[in-house]
Amino acid sequence: MTELSVDVRVQVARLRNLLVDAARCGSLASPLASLSHPRWEPLELQALWWLRAECLLPVGVLAMRLGGLAMPRLSRLVDRLEEGGLVRRERSVRHDRRRVRVRLTDEGRAVAEQMDAQVQERMGRLLAPLQGETRSALVDILELWVEALGAQARAAVEADEDDAAPDVAPDELLTASAA
Template identity: 35%
Template sequence: MSRNIHKEDEALAKDVGRMQELMFSLGRRRSLRDPIASTCEQLQFTPPQVHALLWLGLDGSLTMGELAKRLGVTEKTVTGVVDRLEREGHIVRERGDTDRRIVRCRLTDKGKQTFAKLDRSMHRSMGVVMGMLDPDDRQALFRVLEKLLVKLDSATPDDPSASGT
């Protein structure tokens, strides 16, 4: 039985390597790396600023901690991102009523307009990418991503099945 587990580990390691190779290959193709990269340049935003606008536009008001987590940055780093977006009138910070230590960010009307531009740009770019696949391949991609989301939602940090074993 341990021999079978070893083979499964080898197969998983091989698949992880293949996935990394494919992701790096996609990342080298600028048009596929980030569907909104050209919009960042046009609007003179950094990628974290664009992603902050997108998350706030999609999910509404978020705390600084929630926003930092979504961006994959520290709370100290997200402060700089929020500072610039606030200075330029795209977002506002609001303190919590019950706990003044909690700071939430939300889009202003100007931020909502910028989000709408970003959303349209991303939709166009994703249309180009998705158009490279035939309908059956798109459906297969959706099935895999949806399955991954379900597994991620049901996994706990200490759950060995989260790693696929």
């Protein structure tokens, strides 16, 4: 934290204290944390919820959405969901057939809709203590924050791609390969 300005450090301390206080009120748990269904485990339900939100996910991305789940455990989870008729695996035929993506079936989408209703109910309870304009202002600020996080992530990816690019210009590569 040595690179942060005094103003940012004060705001970080305030945010930390707010998060601690929110946790004390029991409001910090993820709305996905304890989804309930008579047949499916909470982690399986979270996977369905993410697939509903993003339609089609590579297995590695799904693992990250589920908190960095190890691939063997994710494979077993997807196996159970596939056997239950909730998801199907798809292999890329154009690129690398080893790339596997997961998609909801119609039955899986129905269960995911039920889970989304639970998530929305929990989120509604979190926002309910605020009045209309205050609640709207909070959501507006959170949207700005998420946009800024997205821009920061895109810039980091572009920087990584620039670092991975060869130092030689494309014309120099063609000249070298022709020689």
